Amino acid sequence: MIKTLTSRVRLMALLLVGLALAACTDAAPKGGGDILVIGDSVMAWNGSSDQAIPDAMAASLGRNVVSKAVPGAQFSNDSTLLSAVGFDIQDQYPGGRWNWIVVNGGANDLGFNDCKCGACTPVVDTLIAADAATGEIPAFLARLRSTGAQVMWMGYYAGNGKGSFEGCRDDLVLLERRIARFAAQTPGVTFLDSETVIDRQDPSLFASDNTHPSPKASALIGAYLAKGISARSARSQ
Numbered sequence: 230m231i232k233t234l235t236s237r238v239r240l241m242a243l244l245l246v247g248l249a250l251a252a253c254t255d256a257a258p259k260g261g262g263d264i265l266v267i268g269d270s271v272m273a274w275n276g277s278s279d280q281a282i283p284d285a286m287a288a289s290l291g292r293n294v295v296s297k298a299v300p301g302a303q304f305s306n307d308s309t310l311l312s313a314v315g316f317d318i319q320d321q322y323p324g325g326r327w328n329w330i331v332v333n334g335g336a337n338d339l340g341f342n343d344c345k346c347g348a349c350t351p352v353v354d355t356l357i358a359a360d361a362a363t364g365e366i367p368a369f370l371a372r373l374r375s376t377g378a379q380v381m382w383m384g385y386y387a388g389n390g391k392g393s394f395e396g397c398r399d400d401l402v403l404l405e406r407r408i409a410r411f412a413a414q415t416p417g418v419t420f421l422d423s424e425t426v427i428d429r430q431d432p433s434l435f436a437s438d439n440t441h442p443s444p445k446a447s448a449l450i451g452a453y454l455a456k457g458i459s460a461r462s463a464r465s466q
Contacts, residue, residue, distance in 0.1 A: 254315065255295040261325025263293045264458070265378075267318050268333035270300035270441060271385065271423075280444040282383075285451020286331075290458065297321040303341060304334040304356060305365050319369050329458055330373050333383040335366075335404050339397045346396035353404045361410035374417050379461065381419045382408050383454060386427035392440035421457045423450045 254273075257265070266272055266283040273296065275281045283296035299315035306317035315321050318334045335356060339349045357364040373380045384405045388395050405422070412420035426449045427434055427442075434446040442450060 254297045254299065254321075257295050257297065257323040257325065259325070261327045262295055263327065264290070264295065264329045264331065265322070265327045266294060266296040266298055266331045267321040268298040268331075268383070269302045269318065269337055270298075271336075272296065272298035272333055272383070273300050274436065274441040275444045275447045278444070280447055282442070282447045282451040282454065283331075285448045286455045286458075289452045289455035297323065298333075301337060302334065303337040304369075305338060319365075322373070326376055327378045328462075329381065330378045331381045331383060331454060331458075332370070332373075333385070336385060336394050336397055336401060339400055340394055346394060346400070349397070349400040350403070353400050353407075356404060357407045357411065359407070361407040361414075366408060367411050370411070370415070370418055374415070379417055379419070379458075381421060381454065381457065382412060383450070384408070384420060384422035384424060386422075386424040386442075386446075386450075387429045389429050389432065389435050389439055392435070392438065394440060419457060419461060421454060423453065426450060426453045 264286065266286070272282050276284070276296070276298075281296065281298075283294045283298070287294040297315065299321065302316045302318050302321065304318045306320075318332065322330070338352055338356060340346050342349065342352050344352060355364060357366040361367075370380050370382070385401055388398070394401075405420070409420040409422075412418040427446055434443055434449070435441070436443050
């Protein structure tokens, strides 16, 4: 009974936090818009000061970027209540027609699962199988592509060795290697790795928790993604 009550209290606390976080995300225009960003805390970090990755993308591109990313979100969250307030990245998609949809995620699926960043290969297999063609992530990205949007997946950067998800590194590399393969064989889907612009040896690129990006890192990543969007948009004209 005590355990059940504790679980309910935790669920209610997460729900209240989720409602607060969801209230902080951008309002999506009816029918869609230009660029939509969905994902977890790496995308949303520094958002309270308008220095998150989507803010940097908007500044670099001079285009309208709507972010629905929520800290703590999993790509696949089994809780209906938590999914409703943004803790399921797939449910962050508001529908409508977008020119670009930028996505990240997966770390919380490993860290919050029973495997807790240990032997999490079965979780990775559920998200995207060894064939890099089936699983929840390919199905969702294909769904986004079917709306006519160009889709970009942002890979995580390597941590500085002090953060809370260091044990997830091997499974995240496996996850993103498969996503990159899926993107390479799927027209209209792009994989860009934020690790390309983040030097794990530079302490100024990490927040005080040694996990999330500092404003400087968010700016670097946002500009990198913006450059990728500009290059691909130019080719499609």
